[in-house]
Amino acid sequence: MTEVKLLGVGSSSYSRRVEWALKVKGVKYEFIEEDLQNKSPFLLESNPVLKKIPVLIHNGKPIRKSMIILEYIDEAFEGPSILPKYPYESAIARFWAKFLDGKWHAMREALWSKFGGEQEKIKQEAYEMLKIVDNELKGKKFFGGNKIGFVDVAANYIPFWVEIIEAATGNVLITREKFPNLCAWIDEYLSYSEVKENLPDRFYAQFFKAKALAKNVIS
Structure with a gap:
């Protein structure tokens, strides 16, 4: 069973763009709201280099940076394409x-x-x-x-x-x-x-x- 989690902040355009892509693809996911003034151990463990949101966790594997996450979502999940085909x-x-x-x-x-x-x-x-x-x-x-x-x-x-x-x-x-x-x-x-x-x-x-x-x- 596929497990998808998104570590983000509701007021962040970077988090929202990832959510949009997941919705377009029809991917069910769990959104985990982060407090950037008090970053969770889960966030720091998932993104130890940048220590930033968003982070997509797909079957336990973290993907960082929103634009990279968008490309990953387009390739990893079925559904309407986000990037052009050619x-x-x-x-x-x-x-x-x-x-x-x-x-x-x-x-x-x-x-x-x-x-x-x-x-x-x-x-x-x-x-x-x-x-x-x-x-x-x-x-x-x-x-x-x-x-x-x-x-x-x-x-x-x-x-x-x-x-x-x-x-x-x-x-x-x-x-x-x-x-x-x-x-x-x-x-x-x-x-x-x-x-x-x-x-x-x-x-x-x-x-x-x-x-x-x-x-x-x-x-």
């Missing part, structure tokens, strides 16, 4: 997934900033990245065409967490006027059945608002 298309998907995955820190910093002085530079860098993404989505329903897939999962922080942090801080980056294709993609993404079942709880909006107040981002 090598070239798969390589292009991996490129965009890596690009988007690497930009989350810049997006987060832009949202947490007050947009003054040095913070304005961070904001402009975020806008430039979003322009690239908006252009890539022109004429597409999803990054890979008409089917949600690997790149969409890598970009899950945009529809999931950016909107929540925008509401918490009052710093708005994404508008339909500036990024029409990106906003159309967000609408399609959030209407997808497996995604709708895994949307963040309202609790996280309050969590990020409290965090913004603690950082003195809002008053």
